[in-house]
Amino acid sequence: MASRRKRDRKGSDDLSEDDPSSSAPKSPLLPVLDAGVAEKYLVHRQLGRTMTYVGFTEWKHMATAVEGNSASFESMASNRLINQGVVLERIALNEESLKRCGTYMDFGTVIFIVVSCDPRAVYRIMDGQHRVRTMQELFRRRPETPLPFSLQVSVVPDEAAAHAELMHFQVHHPADPRAFFGNQKEREGADALLERAHQHFEHVSLWKEHASGRFGRADPVRPYLSDYVFLGLLQEAHLLDMRVDAAWEVFLFETGLVSFSFPFVAV
Secondary structure (H helix, E strand, O other), X not given: OHHHHHHHOOOHHHHHOOOOOOOOOOOOHHHHHHHHXXXXXXXXXXXXXXXEEEEEEEHHHHHHOOOOOXXXXXEOOOOOOOXXXXXXXXXXXXXXXXXXXXXXXXXXXXXXXXXXXXXXXXXXXXXXXXHHHHHHHHHHHOOOXXXXXXXXXXXXXXXXXXXXXXXXXXXXXXXXXXXXXXXXHHHHHHHHHHHHHHHHOOOHHHEOOOOOOOOOOXXXXXXXXXXXXXXXXXXXXXHHHOOHHHHHHHHHHHHOOOOOOOOOOOO
């Protein structure tokens, strides 16, 4: 029984037990998560080399709990790109809810990954990046207004394990594969090119997003664009292997859109 109680008290530091790399830097988020268990707003369970924390928190605590530093939140390299229109819509809905009911809407459960050997205070977003971006903006506007949400945080030993966790999740929650990328460089290039495309083809009615963004939805008919159609073009033409400026010039030239615009599209 004593040995069982000892195992139950283990926290994220024990992921490195008997590991020759245990002297490597540790994430400053590990003591924050273990403190959440001690304060009983998180529970945790270890399965293999992954320690998973589940519970409830406030955005203010989540973002500022690291001593001497603020936590940051980043989308994983293989995660789909953020749709700014979705974020703006959610911000507006929450602002309306606050005026009508005095509280923000329920944000559901956001799923994060923490790499235990990463010395940065970074929560990697596995699911819920649009909600995270929404909460960041709402907190910036009204830092004293409560922003409660539920969370799941999986602490893994390295980058390879983080990628495997995300891929396992996507098997059960499939999204459009055109919005996923093999590495961070491709993701950042696609993000920059997508933003440039929205600015260049700014006629609002040209962009027809899918209702849910889930794989299996039909693409909009030509000449309309969606984020997924544009990302698919970038990938099929291997433009993400190039620098952003060069890729943009090639895209405009190859598609014949150097000086083309869409004033004829009805609003």
